[in-house]
Amino acid sequence: MSFRANHLLGIEPLDRDEITTIIDLADSYAASNRRGNTRRDVLAGMTQINMFFENSTRTQSSFELAGKRLGADVLNMSMQTSSVKKGETLIDTALTLNAMRPDLLVVRHPHSGAVDLLAQKVDCAVLNAGDGKHEHPTQALLDALTIRRAKGRIEGLSVAICGDVTHSRVARSNILLLGKLGNRVRLVGPPTLIPGAFKDMGVEIYDDMRAGLQGADVVMMLRLQRERMDGGFIPSEREYYHRYGLDADKLSAAKTDAIVMHPGPMNRGVEIDGTIADDIHRSVIQAQVEMGVAVRMAAMDLLARNLRARRGSAAADGTMV
Amino acid sequence: MRDTIITNALLIDPEAGTTTLGAVRLHGGLLAEIADSIDVSDADVIDAGGLCLAPGIVDIGVKVGEPGERHKESFASAGRAAAAGGVTTIVTRPDTDPVIDTPEILEFVAKRAGSAARVRVLPMATLTKGRAGREMTEIGFLQDAGAVAFTDGDHVATNTRVYSRALTYAKSLGALVISHVQEPGLSVGAAATSSAFASLRGLPSVSPMAERMGLDRDIALLEMTGARLHIDQITTARALPALKRAKDNGLDITAGISIHHLTLNEMDVADYRTFFKMTPPLRAEEDRLAAIEAVGSGLIDIICSMHTPQDEESKRLPFEVAASGAVGLETLLPASLRLYHAGNLTLPQLFRALALNPAKRLGLESGRLAVGAPADLVLFDADAPFILDRFLLQSKSKNTPFDGARLQGRVRGTWVAGTRIFGEN
Numbered sequence: 001m002s003f004r005a006n007h008l009l010g011i012e013p014l015d016r017d018e019i020t021t022i023i024d025l026a027d028s029y030a031a032s033n034r035r036g037n038t039r040r041d042v043l044a045g046m047t048q049i050n051m052f053f054e055n056s057t058r059t060q061s062s063f064e065l066a067g068k069r070l071g072a073d074v075l076n077m078s079m080q081t082s083s084v085k086k087g088e089t090l091i092d093t094a095l096t097l098n099a100m101r102p103d104l105l106v107v108r109h110p111h112s113g114a115v116d117l118l119a120q121k122v123d124c125a126v127l128n129a130g131d132g133k134h135e136h137p138t139q140a141l142l143d144a145l146t147i148r149r150a151k152g153r154i155e156g157l158s159v160a161i162c163g164d165v166t167h168s169r170v171a172r173s174n175i176l177l178l179g180k181l182g183n184r185v186r187l188v189g190p191p192t193l194i195p196g197a198f199k200d201m202g203v204e205i206y207d208d209m210r211a212g213l214q215g216a217d218v219v220m221m222l223r224l225q226r227e228r229m230d231g232g233f234i235p236s237e238r239e240y241y242h243r244y245g246l247d248a249d250k251l252s253a254a255k256t257d258a259i260v261m262h263p264g265p266m267n268r269g270v271e272i273d274g275t276i277a278d279d280i281h282r283s284v285i286q287a288q289v290e291m292g293v294a295v296r297m298a299a300m301d302l303l304a305r306n307l308r309a310r311r312g313s314a315a316a317d318g319t320m321v
Numbered sequence: 322m323r324d325t326i327i328t329n330a331l332l333i334d335p336e337a338g339t340t341t342l343g344a345v346r347l348h349g350g351l352l353a354e355i356a357d358s359i360d361v362s363d364a365d366v367i368d369a370g371g372l373c374l375a376p377g378i379v380d381i382g383v384k385v386g387e388p389g390e391r392h393k394e395s396f397a398s399a400g401r402a403a404a405a406g407g408v409t410t411i412v413t414r415p416d417t418d419p420v421i422d423t424p425e426i427l428e429f430v431a432k433r434a435g436s437a438a439r440v441r442v443l444p445m446a447t448l449t450k451g452r453a454g455r456e457m458t459e460i461g462f463l464q465d466a467g468a469v470a471f472t473d474g475d476h477v478a479t480n481t482r483v484y485s486r487a488l489t490y491a492k493s494l495g496a497l498v499i500s501h502v503q504e505p506g507l508s509v510g511a512a513a514t515s516s517a518f519a520s521l522r523g524l525p526s527v528s529p530m531a532e533r534m535g536l537d538r539d540i541a542l543l544e545m546t547g548a549r550l551h552i553d554q555i556t557t558a559r560a561l562p563a564l565k566r567a568k569d570n571g572l573d574i575t576a577g578i579s580i581h582h583l584t585l586n587e588m589d590v591a592d593y594r595t596f597f598k599m600t601p602p603l604r605a606e607e608d609r610l611a612a613i614e615a616v617g618s619g620l621i622d623i624i625c626s627m628h629t630p631q632d633e634e635s636k637r638l639p640f641e642v643a644a645s646g647a648v649g650l651e652t653l654l655p656a657s658l659r660l661y662h663a664g665n666l667t668l669p670q671l672f673r674a675l676a677l678n679p680a681k682r683l684g685l686e687s688g689r690l691a692v693g694a695p696a697d698l699v700l701f702d703a704d705a706p707f708i709l710d711r712f713l714l715q716s717k718s719k720n721t722p723f724d725g726a727r728l729q730g731r732v733r734g735t736w737v738a739g740t741r742i743f744g745e746n
Contacts, residue, residue, distance in 0.1 A: 012521070091637045111639035112523035113593030132641065134523030172523060200517035 003302045006310070007119045007126040010135035011176040019177060022298050023145050029301075030145070030294035033069070042301050043072035046103035051093075052129070053079040053109045058264060059129050059139075062289070063106045066296035070304075072104065090114060094121040103307060104300055107131075112169075125303035127296075130169050139263055140173035142295040144181070146288045147218055150259045155182045160206075160213050160254070162188040163222035163244060163271050166195055166233070170263045171222055175203060188212030189222075189244055192233045209244050213253040220261045221246050221272050237270050247273040251282070259284045324348045325739065326361050330369035330700065334690045335376065335673040345374065347696040350738035355692055369700055372733060375672045376688050377409025377697035378653060379679040381577060382445075382472075382499070382553055383628040384646070385411075386717070387433055388426070389418025393718045394630035399650065400438025401715035404743035406651040407699030407732040408626075410441040410687060412679070415452075416474035422447040422458045424466040431467050439742040440735075441697070443469040443683065448487050448498060454478035457487040461494055469683050472499035472553070475600050477535065479505055481542065488548035497682065499551045502535030502560070503527070503601060512641050514587050514602045522593070525641060529557035529608065532601060536560045540567045543574060551682055552576040555621055556604050558611035565620055575682050576620070578612055579627035580656045581647055585609075585722060595636045595643035596722045599627075613665045616674050623682065624674040626653040630718030648716045652723050658703055658730035668703070700734035700744065707731060 002017040011019070032038075048067040052060050060076060067074040079093075090109075097105065098121065105126045107115045112132030119126040130136040148154050159178055165171045165187050178185050179202060186204040187194050194205055206212030213219060224240065234240045246260065260276055260283045268274040277283055325347040332343045332355070346354035346364065380403065386393035403411050413430070415421035421430055427446055434442035446468035450456045453476075460471060471491060478484040491498050511527035513519035519526035536552065540563060543550050555564060555576040567574050581599055586606045590597045597603060604612075615621040629646025636643050649656075657675060660666045680688025687695045711724040734744030 089634065089637065090639065109639065111641045113641075114639035116592055117637075117639060132523050132639075133525075169523060172521065176521075195515075195520040197515060197517040197520045201521070 004306060005303070006306060008137055008299050008303060009116050009119060009126065009128045011137050011140050011173045011180070012135065014180070016180050019141070019144070019180060022141055022295065022302065023148065025301065026141065026145050026291065026295040026298035027149070029297045030291055033290075033294060038069045039071070040069060041071040043067060043070040043104070043304055046072045046304060047101070048072040048074045048104040048106065048300070049097060049100075049102045050074065050076045050106045051079055051097070051108070052077070053107075054130070056108055056130070058289070059108065062292040063127070063129060063296050066293050066300060067104070069293070070297055070300060072300070090118060091121055094118045098122045098124070104303065125307050127299060127303065132169065133167055133172070134169055135173045136169040137173050138292065138295050138299060139170045140177040141299070142288055142291040143174055143220065143261060144177055145291045145295055146261065146284050147259070149287065149291070150284050151217060157217040158184045158186070158215060159218040159220060160186045160188050160216040161220045161222065162209070162212065162246065164193045164224050165189060165198070165222065166193045167225040168222045174220065175201060186212050186216070190234060190240070209250045210253040213250060216254040216258055218261065219246065219251065219254050219258055223263065223265065224267055224271050241270055245269070245271055245273060246276055248276065251276060258282070261285060261288060263288070324353065324364040325367065326359050326364045327367045327369050327374060327700070328359065328361065329371060330374035331371060332690055333373055333375035333668045333672050335669045335677040336689050336691065338669045340668055342371070345690070345698075347736065347739040350696055352690065352692055352694050352696050355690060367734070372700055372702050373668065374698060374700050375668070376676040376690055376694070377699050377735065377737065378407050378675045379410040379412070379683070379685065379688050380408045380628065380650060380653065381412045381623055381625045381679045381683070382414055383411040383626065383650065384414045384416065384630060386630060387417065387430065393632050394716055396434045396437035396442065398715060398717045399628070400440050400442075402648070402650040403438070403440040404735045405715050405732060407654045407701060407735050408440060408650055409697035409699070409735060409737045410443060410680070410685065411438075411650070412443045412445060412469060412683065414474055415445050415447045415472065420447050420452050421445070422450050422452070424459065424462045427463055427466045427468055440737055443467070445470045445472055445499065447471065448473050448491070449478060449483065452476040454480055454483060457483070457490060460487070460491055460496055464494055464496055470497040470499050470551070472501070475501045475503070477501060477503055477505045481538070485542050485546055488542055488546040488550070492546055492548040495549070497549045497551060499553050500539050501553050502532055502539055502555075504531040504534035507531035507534070508601075511602065512598060513590065514604050516587060516605055518587050522590070527602065529559050529604065532557045533559045533563060536563050540572065540574070543567070543572050547573070549573045551623075554578055554582065554601060554627070555615070556582045556601050556612060557608045561611060561615050561620060568620070575622040575678070577623035577625050578616065578621050580624055580649060580653050581627065581722060583609065583612055583616065583624065584656050584659050589722065590640070593640040595638065595640055596647060596720050596724065598640060598643055598645050599647065600645040613660060617666055617670055619673070622674065622678040624657060624671070625679070626650050630716055631720045632718055636720050646720070648714065648718055648721050650716065651714050652709065652721055652728070654699070654701060654732060655728040655730040656723060659728070661703065662729055696736055696739035698736040699732060701730060701732045703730050705729065705731040
């Protein structure tokens with residue numbers, strides 16, 4: 001096993017082997033989940049706390065389900081209504097939590113880097129469930145597993161990531177992961193929603209949807225994050241859909257067997273046509289949800305193993321972890 | 322009071338651009354004699370042992386927490402930090418709480434500073450009331466009360482009519498206005514400079530062009546009003562040609578830069594290290610190199626610490642929402658010496674930017690090694706290596722980006738008006 005990290009904070013610190021280790025284990029979890037074998041005791045006796053400073057029913061449920069399937073005691077803390085509102089700082093929250101001795105902390109936060117900051121202050125394993133516009137590593141990993149299951153491989157594929165890249169942590173994690181696995185990555189969308197600086201990371205940038213999708217194996221759509229937009233990034237949703245919404249006509253530029261992905265929740269009729277989203281021959285969006293649980297199980301399993309190993313060696317040394 | 326003679330010192334003369342071994346006599350708070358050797362009878366003698374002796378640093382734009390944030394920095398702690406850093410004059414910013422926008426608050430500050438700090442403290446006042454950019458302050462009364470310059474700090478006045486009137490009025494009084502050039506619409510909410518690095522980190526960023534646009538606007542207003550303007554920080558290569566054109570056209574404009582922008586770049590932020598969060602943000606390496614060259618050529622006139630004390634609570638936050646700025650009074654000189662040791666700038670060039678030019682811009686007699694100038698001096702060992710421990714800093718706040726950094730250059734003595742305020746006799 002080549003996964004030795006204490007936390008899963010992003011794709012950036014992972015190497016190719018670590019990525020593959022998580023995906024391989026997730027693949028086996030996905031298979032056994034399908035067989036109905038969903039109860040295990042991998043995390044028995046461990047406590048998992050889900051701390052969501054931003055609302056996210058889907059991701060939180062996915063982490064909750066993953067933890068419960070591995071036998072953890074799962075506690076959901078909605079930070080929207082917690083003492084954070086009363087002025088408690090993130091560090092204070094971390095120290096309070098740490099005193100509760102959790103084993104796994106799943107954190108979503110609206111500010112980039114906040115999860116890293118929190119991870120520095122606690123003794124348990126921290127999983128980044130999305131921090132600001134920075135990273136959402138389990139989403140990229142579940143996307144990779146979904147691609148591998150659909151196409152039989154990840155390496156060498158041409159992937160088009162389309163839409164609101166500027167506000168997307170999903171896009172950043174995917175650019176990093178796909179780059180590490182040797183894929184050709186294109187970013188497609190209006191120039192107001194794609195930071196030009198990404199060119200320096202070896203991706204291609206297109207502001208024409210058909211040109212960007214030409215010959216693509218994977219079409220990854222992003223949600224238009226209207227809630228993060230504080231200025232006019234696009235003239236209107238109507239025009240956005242006309243130029244960048246994925247419909248059958250634009251999709252025809254991609255390979256005939258290209259798959260369509262979306263991290264959800266979807267804005268139908270804004271970034272994607274409903275019939276494309278529901279097309280079982282092209283869309284793997286439901287598979288992404290399924291792989292999400294498997295990837296989170298794999299990530300928590302690996303982190304728990306490392307945590308136990310650390311605690312074991314610390315106990316032997318007479319030190320505390 | 323007996324004279325003091327400092328012998329065997331490497332005299333750094335930023336006016337002449339020379340470094341020569343010699344001696345100085347301090348008499349009545351002034352430099353009374355400068356020569357290769359001086360008769361040492363009837364005086365206290367200090368053998369500098371070949372260490373560097375330079376005019377004391379004039380640090381323009383220092384934030385002190387009085388009034389309002391005394392827990393971050395008081396005049397007493399800022400004074401100690403300045404003395405330990407070889408800074409003999411601190412020019413204080415008015416972005417306090419409340420802001421220094423009335424003669425009464427300015428007088429309070431001047432009184433506090435005078436009793437608490439042993440270095441010279443020259444306060445600035447705001448250009449507009451409340452730094453709101455809507456109404457100019459009582460510039461004349463404030464000047465009478467001792468304001469050496471007028472600035473709204475990093476609050477950029479968006480109403481150009483108000484700003485131009487304030488500049489026009491300031492000109493009639495010969496007052497210096499200090500401006501922060503950032504196009505505010507582009508820079509709002511930014512925590513980093515636009516780049517692949519910022520994009521990857523998911524940080525809200527601002528294009529370097531925002532600085533150029535802000536500068537272009539201020540240059541146009543300067544042409545219109547004929548005021549005296551100092552730009553507090555020019556940090557991007559893109560802004561330099563515009564600055565040069567303005568100077569070549571004879572406008573009364575000078576520019577500064579913080580030592581942090583000269584010695585650090587955007588990559589130092591690494592994994593969201595909030596002690597590296599500055600306003601404007603740390604720039605790309607090519608910007609840093611261009612700025613160093615501009616200091617060398619004199620295009621950028623002044624290096625300052627942009628001393629901004631912040632307590633731990635203000636910094637221990639996610640990068641986007643953490644407070645901006647770093648302390649710098651005590652690290653200004655050793656950090657500046659990085660540029661000397663790297664071969665970027667000579668010692669006279671450094672002290673031209675650290676002492677001579679700020680003094681000239683503010684109309685002070687200090688900043689030079691000349692007979693008749695105030696005996697404000699710093700004696701330092703340019704080569705002494707050390708590893709900076711932020712908890713040993715004299716400032717109340719410890720937010721320095723140089724914590725744990727290897728630096729070279731230690732202050733051995735600081736004199737203000739001929740009195741030694743740092744170092745052992």
